[in-house]
Amino acid sequence: MHLTTPLLLVAHGTRDPAGPREIERIADAAARELDVPVHVAYVDVIGPTVAEAMREIGGPAVVLPAFLAAGYHVRTDLPEQLGDAEAVVCPPLGPAPEIADAMLEQLSRAGWRPGDRVLFSAAGSSDERALDDVGEAAQLLGRRCGQWLRPSYVTTARPLTADCCPAAGRAFVAPYLLAPGLFHQRLRELPVTGVADPIGAHPKVIDLVVRRYRAAVGQDRSAA
Incomplete structure (x- = not known):
């Protein structure tokens, strides 16, 4: 992976339109900070699916689970949906x-x-x-x-x-x-x-996304 590798944020998905809007806000802010393409996918309820997003990316990606705990969706759903795609998967957003x-x-x-x-x-x-x-x-x-x-x-x-x-x-x-x-x-x-409001696209969350991405890219490069 390189510092220009696209980032894929993967969230749960909800039919409430406010949820995807907030995930998109996080993605847009992260894209500005990292200066890389940032895509969004969902493991359930709505699309695009992880497979659809990876096809759109068309190459390697850093995948960040936009979850606050490493439950079933992070440990089971996401790896299954990624399949053989070339990706480095970060730890989820939380706890942090x-x-x-x-x-x-x-x-x-x-x-x-x-x-x-x-x-x-x-x-x-x-x-x-x-x-x-x-x-x-x-x-x-x-x-x-x-x-x-x-x-x-x-x-x-x-x-x-x-x-x-x-x-x-x-x-x-x-x-x-x-x-x-x-x-x-x-x-x-x-x-x-x-x-209180949900955590949302708080600047600290964007800092965390940037940290997770850079750690993933650095780890992959050191292992090469």
Whole structure:
């Protein structure tokens, strides 16, 4: 791979048009920073598929899973969909310090102040390895907001965020979600003081994409 190798961002996919728009914003910002073509594909729900995107690229690519934990889609779906394509696959976006920095800023924008309770909320998964990643992400954010955070989930895993809302006092939800969609909408309906925006195309996320890409290219060149 070379520093001009295209980057393929692979996300989950959602029928909510706000989700793909946010992924495209991340792709556009990364393309400006890296000065390389950045493509987008989805493992589920919508297209283009990974195979379609790789055919469009027509050669080697750096593939970055735009996921916040290494669950089933990252460990199984993505490798199967890549098949024999020539690609270097990066670690997923999260957990990472840059993601925690972005979440803290989103919390502050939502009105959170030091001392207010934080509910760390992820999408949920039945994959224990993914849940381990979520636990690490909660620790990273907890160190930044000065409190121990126990992960909670919108669905699938336990405890559910809906069951963790306090009866009194100021509490804010920190969504461990990259883009808007049904899960974030559910969180916005909870009886809490505020719900932060999804992580989105935050500058720290773009920094992380750039770091993941450059590390992948450097690793591939050193192995050649």
